[in-house]
Every structure is written in C-alpha cells, then in structure tokens.
Amino acid sequence: MSHLPVSVIIVSRGRPAALIRCLAGLSQQFYPTFEVVVVADPPGVAAVELGPYATSVKLVKFDQPNISKARNLGIAHAAGDIVAFIDDDAVPEPTWLGHLSAPFLSDAEVGAAGGFVRGRNGISFQWKARCFAQTGKTTDLNLQGTQPVVLHPTEERAIKTEGTNMALRRDVIASMGGFDPAFRYYLDETDVNMRLARNGVATAIVPLAEVHHGYHANSIRNSNRAPRDLFEIGASLAVFLRKHCAEQEHAQVWKSFQADQRKRALEFMVAGDLEPRDVRRLMSRLREGYKDGRMRDLESLPPISRSAEGLLPFGAHPDPQPVQLSGRFWSRRRLREEARSLVEAGKVVSLFLFSPTSLYHRVTFTSAGFWEQTGGIFGRSDRNQPLFRLTSFARRLRAEKLRVADQRRLFDE
Structure with missing residues (x-):
C-alpha cells in the first residue's frame, strides 16, 4: 500500500511530561513515513533534549502563548505532504496516522481530515463528527459506520475538525497562510475550517483515526476542566464573529455565549471547584477579552514557505508489532x-486486566508505554451498556479486544 509522507506537529506549553507521553504514543504508530515537529516552550524543549527522542524530532523553540503562531512555525518546518496536528496532552491509537492519512491518497478532492477523540476514561468520546455555522456554534453529525466519509461544505455549514486530531494537505494550509495569529487560543482550527469551506475544500471524517485526549491543566483551565481564565476565549469569539458572521447577529451570539459560559462556571461552583468570586472574575475576564478581540488587527496571512529541511523519520522501532496480554487483576x-519488557523490545502492547466485579472500565496509555484496560468482568466499558452483564472472563476479553481491534490491529489469526 502507498503512503504519503506526513509531518505531525505538536505544540507544547507548560506540560513537558505530557509531551514525552505523546511522543511515546507516536513512536508506536503503524505508519512507515512520518516525522514529528515539536514547537515548545523552554521546559518542553528541555524535556525533549534530555529524553529518548532528542535526535528524532524537529525541535522548534517558541515561548509565546499563541497556539496559531506556534502551529504556523510547525508548518514552516514540515517536510511532509500532509501536516497532522495533535495536542501534547493527547495520545494517538497506533493506527491513527494510517487511518487519518488514507483519504488524502484515495480522493484528490480531500484537503482536510479529522478523526474521533476519546475522553479521560479512554472509552467515551469527547467529539465525533460535527459541523458549524457562521456563528461558530457546532452541531453533531450522525455518521454511520467506521469508514471515512467525505463531506463538502455548503453555504450554511462548514465541517469541524478538532485541533487535537486533524490533518491537512500542506500545500493547502500553507497557501492559506496557516492559522490566524489573532486566535491565540480557542476557535483557531474552527477559523481554518471556515476558510477551507469558503474555498470549497472537502473534508474527510475518519472515525477510526482516534486519539485519547487528557484535558491536562494549563493556564486556561484546571485538570478537572474548571476554567481559570476566559479572556482569550472571549477575544477569539470576537475575532471569529468579525471575520465570519454578519454584524447584525453579533449581539445575540455574544449574549448567548455569555449565558453558556456563566452556566458552565456555575456548574463548577456547585460542584465545589469554583467559588462565587471566581465566577464573577471569570465573567469579567470574558467581557474584557471580547472587547480586546473587537480591537485586534485582522492582518492578511502570507503563504508559508516550505523549509529546506527534508523529512526526519520518527519512530524508535520501524515496524512495531501488536501484542495482547490479559489476566485477572491480582496478576497485575x-x-x-x-508488558514493559515487550514495549522495550519494540512491541505495541494492549494489556487487559479484569476483576470479578462490576467496576466501570478505563483505558490508559501508561508511562511505561503500553495500553492498559482495567475494570470488572461484569462492568460496563461503553457507558451506554447495562450496569451489570453476566458473562465469563473469556467472553468479556473477546468483546473488549474486538472493540479496539481496528485501532490496535488485534486480529485473530
């Protein structure tokens, strides 16, 4: 099978440990031709330089809180025909790049692609397929099956891709000038999606191109997702409306957005994660940010030239092999x-540890570099399943293995 060369771009700020974990996940990709470009602050740069991937990534130093500028630096250093993006607090399934890049090879109309994103329990989805209107408000798309679906934009909608799991033809995004630096955080990829839509670019939604997103803490939110500051969110909304939404709609969109953000903050307050004064401060910062965004310069975006650097192959092992381990929790x-020894030998390991309980299941990519699923033999994995199911260890193992077979290549011979 043919493959397109891909450049994976990671922007990292304030999360060096998560960055190394993301790189470990990328090192286990079942994909032969890709490089990794890391655009990071000083702690991230130091972590890479002292770690096992120091000589196998393109490392770009950048210490500004502006994700769009950072991504554009990544595009400038990218040598691949495709540029893929993943956040530093995310980990890709081993088949991620293979699935995500396939539509570009099979359909010349496809200029962008996006996959599905699993949440913190490693099973439930944060995001699947979505579209959005000129207000930026998203709507879920009900796509059936696991095969890629190529969608074309219309006057009423653009196709949403998530910044932690998306890919674009490099020539397409580079000719557009990349990401708009007026979006320092939030709506940056949505703006790109809208600009792609206006150019009539088709987007492929690829269900099996999965990443696990951890929502680690940063300057904008805590690890429990409680907001720390809403300034940049307000600013980005203002910029987005100025660029893409009719002026007469701005006031109503802004009013609705404020109500949604206040409701979200109050929910965290009721849960004990914020205090009343935090809610007042957050809403004040949201309004300040919106005012700032109304005043930001909207500059033209010059094309991004291609780096003279060639592709720097990434991957500790050129042909990783999938391995499954399983057992009762007391043998953990x-x-x-x-599992740790097999990872060191270049294997991609999935470990299933079940207890004789009805505990919910969780999936994690461990610091040792293997996938681990824990939970009760009788408990639910998919959160839509019954709370309790009478089954055996062998039947449960087959079911859970089948659930991730396409993502991990866990096929019975």
Missing part, C-alpha cells in the same frame, strides 16, 4: 512487568 504486577 507480573503482567505489567511483562
């Missing part, structure tokens, strides 16, 4: 040690 110490 022995099985985890075996």
Whole structure:
C-alpha cells in the first residue's frame, strides 16, 4: 500500500511530561513515513533534549502563548505532504496516522481530515463528527459506520475538525497562510475550517483515526476542566464573529455565549471547584477579552514557505508489532512487568486486566508505554451498556479486544 509522507506537529506549553507521553504514543504508530515537529516552550524543549527522542524530532523553540503562531512555525518546518496536528496532552491509537492519512491518497478532492477523540476514561468520546455555522456554534453529525466519509461544505455549514486530531494537505494550509495569529487560543482550527469551506475544500471524517485526549491543566483551565481564565476565549469569539458572521447577529451570539459560559462556571461552583468570586472574575475576564478581540488587527496571512529541511523519520522501532496480554487483576504486577519488557523490545502492547466485579472500565496509555484496560468482568466499558452483564472472563476479553481491534490491529489469526 502507498503512503504519503506526513509531518505531525505538536505544540507544547507548560506540560513537558505530557509531551514525552505523546511522543511515546507516536513512536508506536503503524505508519512507515512520518516525522514529528515539536514547537515548545523552554521546559518542553528541555524535556525533549534530555529524553529518548532528542535526535528524532524537529525541535522548534517558541515561548509565546499563541497556539496559531506556534502551529504556523510547525508548518514552516514540515517536510511532509500532509501536516497532522495533535495536542501534547493527547495520545494517538497506533493506527491513527494510517487511518487519518488514507483519504488524502484515495480522493484528490480531500484537503482536510479529522478523526474521533476519546475522553479521560479512554472509552467515551469527547467529539465525533460535527459541523458549524457562521456563528461558530457546532452541531453533531450522525455518521454511520467506521469508514471515512467525505463531506463538502455548503453555504450554511462548514465541517469541524478538532485541533487535537486533524490533518491537512500542506500545500493547502500553507497557501492559506496557516492559522490566524489573532486566535491565540480557542476557535483557531474552527477559523481554518471556515476558510477551507469558503474555498470549497472537502473534508474527510475518519472515525477510526482516534486519539485519547487528557484535558491536562494549563493556564486556561484546571485538570478537572474548571476554567481559570476566559479572556482569550472571549477575544477569539470576537475575532471569529468579525471575520465570519454578519454584524447584525453579533449581539445575540455574544449574549448567548455569555449565558453558556456563566452556566458552565456555575456548574463548577456547585460542584465545589469554583467559588462565587471566581465566577464573577471569570465573567469579567470574558467581557474584557471580547472587547480586546473587537480591537485586534485582522492582518492578511502570507503563504508559508516550505523549509529546506527534508523529512526526519520518527519512530524508535520501524515496524512495531501488536501484542495482547490479559489476566485477572491480582496478576497485575507480573503482567505489567511483562508488558514493559515487550514495549522495550519494540512491541505495541494492549494489556487487559479484569476483576470479578462490576467496576466501570478505563483505558490508559501508561508511562511505561503500553495500553492498559482495567475494570470488572461484569462492568460496563461503553457507558451506554447495562450496569451489570453476566458473562465469563473469556467472553468479556473477546468483546473488549474486538472493540479496539481496528485501532490496535488485534486480529485473530
């Protein structure tokens, strides 16, 4: 099978440990031709330089809180025909790049692609397929099956891709001038989606191109997703409306957005994660940001030239092999040690540890570099399943293995 060369771009700020974990996940991709461009602040740069991937990534130093500028630097250093984006607090499934890049090879009309994003329990989805209107408000798309679907924009909608799981033809995004630096945080990829739509560019939604997104803490939110500051969110909304929405709609969109953000903050307050004074401060910062965004310069975006650097191949092991381990939870110490040894030997390991309970299941990519699923034999994995199901260890293992077979290549011979 043919493959297009891909450049994976990671922007990292304030999360060096998460960055190294993301790189570990990328090192296990079942994809032969890709490089990794890391655009990072000083702690991120230091972590990469001292870690196992120091010589196998393109490392770009950048210390400004502006994700759009950082991504454009990544595009400038990218040598691949396709540029893919993943956040530093995310980890891709081993088949991510293979699935995400396939539509570009099979359909010349496809200029962008986006995959599905799993949340913190490693099973439920944060985002699947979505579209949005000129207000920026998203709507879920009900796509059936696991095959890629090529969607074309209309006057009423653009196709949404998530910044932590998206890819674009490099020539397309570079000719557009990349991401707009007026979006320092939030709506940056949505603006790109809208500009693609106005150019009539088709987008592929690829269900099996999955990443796991951790929502780690940053300057904007806590690790529990409670907001710390809403300034840039307000500013980005103002910029987006100025660029894409009719002026007469701005006031109503802004009013509705404020109500949504206040409701979200109050929910965190009721849960004990914010205090009343935090809510007042956050809403004040949201209004300040919106005012700032109304005044930001909207500059033209010059094309991004291609770097003279060639592709720098990434991957600790050129042909990783999938391996499955399983057992009861009381054997976890022995099985985890075996999994660690197999990872060091270049294997992509999925470890299933079940207890004789009805505990919910969780999936994590461990610091040792293997995928681990824990939970009760009788408990639910998909959160839409019954709370309790009478089954055996062997039947449960087959079911859970089948659930991730396409993502991990766990197929019975």
